[in-house]
Amino acid sequence: MxxxxxxxxxxxxxxxxxxxxxxxxxxxxxxxxxxxxxxxxxxxxxxxxxxxxxxxxxxxxxxxxxRDELRGAPSIGAGIEAQQLATPDSLAIREAVEQRIGERLGWFASERSIILESARLTIGETGSEPRERTTLGLLYAIEGFERHVSLEKGHLPVPGDPDGPLQVAMGARAASIARLDPGDHFLLVEELDTCDRIIPETELEPQPPCDLTAIVRYSVPAVLTGIIAIEDPDASFWAAASDRYVLPRAPLVDSGLVLPMVAHVDSVLGELATSYPGQRLSLRWNILADIDRLDQGNFQRAREDILGLNEDLRAYSGYATSALTLSLEAFGRSxxxxxxxxxxxxxxxxxxxxxxxxxxxxxxxxxxxxxxxxxxxxxxxxxxxxxxxxxxxxxxxxxxxxxxxxxxxxxxxxxxxxxxxxxxxxxxxxxxxxxxxxxxxxxxxxxxxxxxxxxxxxxxxxxxxxxxxxxxxxxxxxxxxxxxxxxxxx
Incomplete structure (x- = not known):
């Protein structure tokens, strides 16, 4: 009061x-x-x-x-085709692409791995085997694959002696078709010719025959060190494509089955690059996005950066793609x-x-x-x-x-x-x-x-x-x- x-x-x-x-x-x-x-x-x-x-x-x-739509951590795929392993021009292009990937995606990426894929190589013993009706090998070098495979026999490939054979691992079915066991040596034969091939739209379609006038061959010594299996095919690391690294593929019209094999990435970028800098290959990068870094304030930027990276890589005949862009677009609408x-x-x-x-x-x-x-x-x-x-x-x-x-x-x-x-x-x-x-x-x-x-x-x-x-x-x-x-x- x-x-x-x-x-x-x-x-x-x-x-x-x-x-x-x-x-x-x-x-x-x-x-x-x-x-x-x-x-x-x-x-x-x-x-x-x-x-x-x-x-x-x-x-x-x-x-x-x-996470619900993409089943875990979404991956972003980027790649450039028709490259050489270690020529000055190819090294400059690879460095430029990796720089653009870091600038565009580095702020929300949790992991990045490089994948090198060779041209189809003839698997032989003498290096003079004809390509027709012969089993072919497809060499992959995958950064960090060791953490995502289980070893069934032998040991995993490791960087070896520059003068020694290239160490590779294969899936059980692929090794059986090639009639190779851990410890067996063989040759991977690169064959260049004047054949103007028409690439079929799918691997199930036969490749039309062509006129052949000249052939050049060189061989890469290799050794099978182990038999591997994919530990978790659904892991984001494999980007829903784990089978391509261990299972045989359908044959071309003039060859046998195509068998994948995996080498240590340091062996390919190191010893093989020194000996065979002109080796033909395709480069791919698998970038895992950290969803915890995305929020209401930056998800549009993430989508724009993925699309922007695709535009950037077109200058190098490359690409960048991810299902994440569709998920972010749908979320933005709602x-x-x-x-x-x-x-x-x-x-x-x-x-x-x-x-x-x-x-x-x-x-x-x-x-x-x-x-x-x-x-x-x-x-x-x-x-x-x-x-x-x-x-x-x-x-x-x-x-x-x-x-x-x-x-x-x-x-x-x-x-x-x-x-x-x-x-x-x-x-x-x-x-x-x-x-x-x-x-x-x-x-x-x-x-x-x-x-x-x-x-x-x-x-x-x-x-x-x-x-x-x-x-x-x-x-x-x-x-x-x-x-x-x-x-x-x-």
């Missing part, structure tokens, strides 16, 4: 006196003000959580939808529609919190009706009384503005520990990105709370002393009417 002799009438316009009134008022009514402060904080937090929660759900939806309902729901909840603040404000001001009338009777103007309550609301609102976005972010992160999100979040905290919009929305919640506090004060202060006496003399309102529950029901 504000006593009659507690505050002097002189200087009601003085800021110091207004602050003194504010402090004394707060001390006398701290319980009700604490409840009111809680309401202000809740309303500010709910409004601040709208962009934070919507962003977190969008980020979570992006990661879940991409993101805005998914975000709007969440924001509307949170705004509705915030409106309930503001209604709670309004009810508490009405209760606080009505309890202080006599004190407000006393201030008016001692010379205080309506604006001065309203200013007192506005300062009181500001004192409650400023801390709420500062802490509400952080509380909203913390609560949103904790949702990852709840059963509802545990399957998606893995039982860990949800990743949260702070939105700058959260602070203006927190300020809006505080401002609306201040209005909810000052509006009843304005109504009571406008009555004056005589008006307050008439209100007291009237019969009291029921609970429903006193707190405007009748308005809510209507």
């Amino acid at each position: 504000w006593g009659r002799d507690r505050y002097p009438l002189v200087g009601m316009g003085n800021v110091a006196v207004l602050w003194k009134l504010l402090l004394s008022h707060g001390a006398a009514n701290w319980r009700m003000l604490a409840v009111l402060a809680l309401g202000v904080l809740v309303s500010s937090t709910l409004l601040a959580s709208a962009p934070i929660y919507a962003r977190a759900m969008a980020d979570l939806g992006l990661k879940f939808s991409v 993101a805005d529609f998914q975000r709007a309902p969440l924001t509307i729901l949170l705004i509705q909840i915030a409106a309930i919190a503001l209604f709670y603040v309004a009810l508490i404000s009405v209760a606080v001001v009505e309890r202080q009706g006599e004190e407000i009338a006393l201030l008016r009777g001692r010379g205080a103007t309506t604006s001065q009384v309203v200013a007192l309550y506005a300062l009181e609301g500001l004192a409650l609102g400023l801390p709420a503005i500062l802490v509400a976005p952080f509380i909203a972010g913390g609560v949103t992160a904790l949702l990852g520990l709840t059963p509802v999100f545990s399957e998606i979040s893995g039982g860990e905290l949800l990743p949260v990105s702070f939105e700058l919009l959260a602070f203006p929305l927190a300020a809006l919640g505080a401002a609306l709370s201040i209005i909810a506090l000052t509006a009843p004060a304005l109504a009571v202060a406008s009555r004056g002393l005589q008006g307050q006496r008439r209100v007291i003399a009237r019969p009291g309102l029921g609970l429903i009417q006193r707190y405007y529950l009748d308005v809510v029901l209507v």
Whole structure:
């Protein structure tokens, strides 16, 4: 209660006196003000959580939808065809391509491996075997393949002596068709001729015969070191193409089966490149995207960088492709529609919190009706009384503005520990990105709370002393009417 002799009438316009009134008022009514402060904080937090929660759900939806559609970590394939192994021009092109891949995809890539694929090589013993009806070999050098295969017999290829044979591994069926066991030596024969071949659209179609006028051959000594099998064909490392590295392929019209074999990448880029720099091959890169680095703010950039890399590599007769671009495009079309309902729901909840603040404000001001009338009777103007309550609301609102976005972010992160999100979040905290919009929305919640506090004060202060006496003399309102529950029901 504000006593009659507690505050002097002189200087009601003085800021110091207004602050003194504010402090004394707060001390006398701290319980009700604490409840009111809680309401202000809740309303500010709910409004601040709208962009934070919507962003977190969008980020979570992006990661879940991409992983669900692409079955794990998505891969991005890039490649250039018709290259030579280690000539100056081919090395310059390879360096330029790897630089473009790093610039475009490095910011969200988790792993990158290079794959070298040779031309079809004749498997022989003397190097003079005719290509017709002869089993062919397809040499691959895959960076990091050792972690994704199981060894059935022998040992995996390792970089060897520059003067020694090239070490390779094969799948069991391919080795059986070639009649090779671990430890067997053979030759991989590169054959160049003047035949103007027509490449069929698919490997199942026969290749038309052609006129042959000249042939040049050179041989690469090789040794089979082991029999391997793919450990997990569905692993992202293989980019859904694991069979091509271990299973025989359909024959061409003038040859036997094509058998894949795998060498250590350092052997091909090192010893083989030194001895046979003009060896024909194709280069491919398999880049695994780290979905955890993608969010609502950068997923469009990721899609544009993949498409941009494809445009960049066209200058080298290359390409870049990934199913990830389609997933990101589909997510972009639906993101805005998914975000709007969440924001509307949170705004509705915030409106309930503001209604709670309004009810508490009405209760606080009505309890202080006599004190407000006393201030008016001692010379205080309506604006001065309203200013007192506005300062009181500001004192409650400023801390709420500062802490509400952080509380909203913390609560949103904790949702990852709840059963509802545990399957998606893995039982860990949800990743949260702070939105700058959260602070203006927190300020809006505080401002609306201040209005909810000052509006009843304005109504009571406008009555004056005589008006307050008439209100007291009237019969009291029921609970429903006193707190405007009748308005809510209507």
